[in-house]
Amino acid sequence: MAVGQVKRVHVPQRENPIVNRLNKTKVERQVDHEQEKIERVKAENAVRRAAAQAKKKADAELAKQREADKAARSYDSLFNVEEDFDSDAPRKTGRELEEDFM
Template structure:
């Protein structure tokens, strides 16, 4: 008997798709099976949104947002693309009509030690959204499949690179903020010194007009 041993450090196959249905393209990706899903859960990005058919087994599909975007910014047609893709990659869901697809930010996924491989829960149920899928739309699935690329990415390294870049950007923003604050402090100090300088001369002028040298009396 051959036993399969799950090795988390071995690169897994990941499928990438491009949704071009909206004004700007979006990257969608998913693992080939539940073992790939483990790495996708572990090394997801804060910009990722997770999709899954509700209450039945399906692929884990991720939509990568642009930096600064939130789940409410996703165009409805892109949500539909993700929902169609996750339905098409569900053995049960692909045969059913009128299904529900749930989606939520990656950060809301909860993984505990007692969960089965590929299984996840949620930290906050209120952050889970639902979209109704009436039926499979072959035109949509075929369009997405034409963009499919298979890769074996180093998900851990990509996550580390992304986090390092974010730390560097944050460090630069903090440095720029400190320089701005120092400049504002210096400007206020210069303005205060200028006001004191003007006030000093004003006082001197007032004294010179009151010292008797500018009298209207005649000898």
């Protein structure tokens, strides 16, 4: 035999039970790769949008919590006392308050 020649042997019929079983269950289908790619990209984008929305909500909640903590530590509202007294009633002076106390 010369280099490059291939010896071929003719097999009349294959009798391999494993191959026969596989051929019975073989399913051939046409695949639309472009449509599958579009669907996959849509699904990935939906997951990204949901994650971004959850992160945005968590960031807003964290910012709100930080603002509340900052307001709690602030001295700005220390002397801003809201009085629940009637606005029509006259205010008592310091001497009157002392007399009421005793």
